[in-house]
Amino acid sequence: MISIHVPLIDATRNMFDAERIAQMKPGAYLINASRGGIVDEAALLAAIDAGKIGGAALDVFSQEPPNADAAIIHHPKIVTVPHIGASTAEAQTSAGTEMAEGVATALEGGTPRYAVNAPFVAPESWAVLQPYIMLGRQLGSLVTQLMRSPVRSYDLEFCGELAEVDTQPVRLAVMQGLLSASSLERVTPVNAPIIARERGMRVTDRTCPDAEDYAGLLVVRVQTADDSHIFSGTVLRGEAHIVQADGYFVDFVPQGALLFTYHRDRPGMIGRVGALLGDADVNISAMHVGRLAPREQAMMVLMLDEPASEDVLEQIRALPDIDAAFSVTLS
Numbered sequence: 001m002i003s004i005h006v007p008l009i010d011a012t013r014n015m016f017d018a019e020r021i022a023q024m025k026p027g028a029y030l031i032n033a034s035r036g037g038i039v040d041e042a043a044l045l046a047a048i049d050a051g052k053i054g055g056a057a058l059d060v061f062s063q064e065p066p067n068a069d070a071a072i073i074h075h076p077k078i079v080t081v082p083h084i085g086a087s088t089a090e091a092q093t094s095a096g097t098e099m100a101e102g103v104a105t106a107l108e109g110g111t112p113r114y115a116v117n118a119p120f121v122a123p124e125s126w127a128v129l130q131p132y133i134m135l136g137r138q139l140g141s142l143v144t145q146l147m148r149s150p151v152r153s154y155d156l157e158f159c160g161e162l163a164e165v166d167t168q169p170v171r172l173a174v175m176q177g178l179l180s181a182s183s184l185e186r187v188t189p190v191n192a193p194i195i196a197r198e199r200g201m202r203v204t205d206r207t208c209p210d211a212e213d214y215a216g217l218l219v220v221r222v223q224t225a226d227d228s229h230i231f232s233g234t235v236l237r238g239e240a241h242i243v244q245a246d247g248y249f250v251d252f253v254p255q256g257a258l259l260f261t262y263h264r265d266r267p268g269m270i271g272r273v274g275a276l277l278g279d280a281d282v283n284i285s286a287m288h289v290g291r292l293a294p295r296e297q298a299m300m301v302l303m304l305d306e307p308a309s310e311d312v313l314e315q316i317r318a319l320p321d322i323d324a325a326f327s328v329t330l331s
Contacts, residue, residue: 001028001029001030001031002024002028002029002030002031003031003032003033004016004030004031004032004033004034004038004039005033005034006034006035006038007034007035008034008035008036008037008038009194009198010198011198012035012038013037013038014037014038014039014040015038015039016030016032016038016039016040016043016044017040017043018040018043018046018047021040021043021044021047021052021053022047022052024047024052024053026051026052026053027053027054028053028054029053029054029055029056029057030044030053030055030056030057031056031057031058032056032057032058032059032060033057033058033059033060033083033085034060035060036060036061036062036063036064037062039056039058041061041062041072044056044072044078045071045072045075048075048077048078054077055077055078055079056077056078056079057078057079057080057081058072058078058079058080058081059080059081059082059083059084059085060083061073061080125165125166128161128162128164128165128216129165129166129167129169129170131235131238131239131240132162132170132173132216132218132235132240133169133170133173134173134240135170135173135218135233135234135235135240135241135254136170136171136172136173136174136176136177136218137173137174137176137177137180138177138233138240138242138254138255138330138331139174139177139218139220139231139232139233139242139254140173140174140175140176140177140178140179140180140220141177141178141180141181141330141331142177142231142242142245142254142328142330143177143178143220143222143229143231144177144178144179144180144181144182145181145326145328145329146245146246146260146326146328147222147224147229148324149224149225149226149227150224150225151222151223151224152202152223152224152225153202153203153204153222153223154174154178154201154202154203154204154220154221154222154223155203155204155205155206155220155221155223156171156174156203156204156205156206156218156219156220156221157205157206157207157208157217157218157219157221158170158205158206158207158208158216158218159207159208159209159210159211159212159214159216159217159218159219160209160210160211160214160215160216160217161211161215161216162207162211162216162217162218163207163208163209167205167207169189170218171203171205172189172192172193173189174203174218174220175189175192175193175196175201175203176188176189176192178196178201179192179195179196179199179201183195211234214234214236214243215234215235216234216235217232217233217234217243218232218233218234219231219232219244220232229246229247230244230246230247231244231245231246232244233254239253240253240254241253241254242254245260245290245299245301246262246299247292248290248291248292248298248299249290250288250289250290250299250301251288252286252288252301252303253303254330255330255331256303256304256305256329256330256331257303257304257305257306257307257308257327257328257329258301258302258303258304258327258328258329258330259273259277259300259301259302259304259308259313259316259325259326259327259328260299260300260301260302260325260326260328261273261299261300261302261316261322261324261325261326262297262298262299262322262323262324262325263297263298263299263300263319263321263322263323264295264296264297264298264321264323265291265293265294265295265296265297265298266295266320266321269298269300269319269321269322270287270289270300272319273300273302273316273319273322276312276315276316276319277302277304277308277312280308280309280311280312282304282305282306282308282312283304283305283306284302284303284304284305285303285304285305286302286303287300287301287302287303288300288301289301297323307327307329308327310327313325313326313327
């Protein structure tokens with residue numbers, strides 16, 4: 001007997017097709033009480049009629065409700081029942097009891113056993129986590145918009161005060177940011193792990209007590225085929241700050257339209273970029289520069305009142321000593 005209990009996603013749709021059903025032992029029974037569409041109903045009927053398997057039991061169907069004359073619900077070797085296990089008197093009583101116990105646990109400062117859709121955050125942890133959740137989403141979005149090489153893996157570090165609380169909400173926020181900039185569907189903390197799994201995204205995390213000179217530090221290490229890239233942020237006076245971008249030490253509030261340049265540190269570089277933006281009537285509200293060493297590789301971050309056009313970006317990229325320029329939008 002095989003009993004199926006999986007969600008219906010692209011990877012499980014028609015998971016039990018003719019080929020998979022043929023691998024079952026002769027005379028075996030198939031039970032699907034999860035979702036319709038996981039079992040290829042035509043293949044199931046054919047296998048039962050051919051005597052390859054003994055029968056099936058279903059309470060979900062590819063079309064719900066199934067047509068009254070559908071062969072799947074009239075076959076003598078297939079048991080069909082409504083998908084209403086949670087509607088029995090016993091199930092309703094149990095669900096009500098668990099809900100009341102969860103509310104009582106939360107009011108006492110504990111973690112409910114069955115928090116729905118998102119990790120529960122205790123009130124005393126929320127004051128610490130809330131600004132880091134926003135930072136995590138922005139940091140993930142920044143990473144995605146700056147990386148131009150295929151990413152092999154992401155490694156998250158939760159340091160300082162972050163190491164003392166449940167970091168799952170921040171982890172989900174980082175994943176949401178990483179996925180949102182490159183996904184056509186709306187990404188939330190609830191579906192981010194599912195989308196990440198479907199894309200084969202590898203995300204690991206760890207905690208560390210040392211946060212350098214900050215109360216807390218969120219670090220995202222990005223591993224590509226050729227190199228490792230480091231991004232990090234913290235919370236200062238309740239506001240998110242990016243303090244390291246792709247290995248360059250900077251300090252800016254991640255919001256709105258930004259312009260990033262990778263360039264060689266030369267006299268007049270800031271002025272030439274600023275002049276091109278001024279000619280295009282793009283106003284600069286703030287500027288931050290990080291460099292590896294005097295007159296070596298550097299990164300400039302310009303906070304703009306509105307995004308620079310692609311034409312302006314091409315002019316900036318054409319400047320001597322400019323290696324790359326990117327327009328980034330963070331919300």
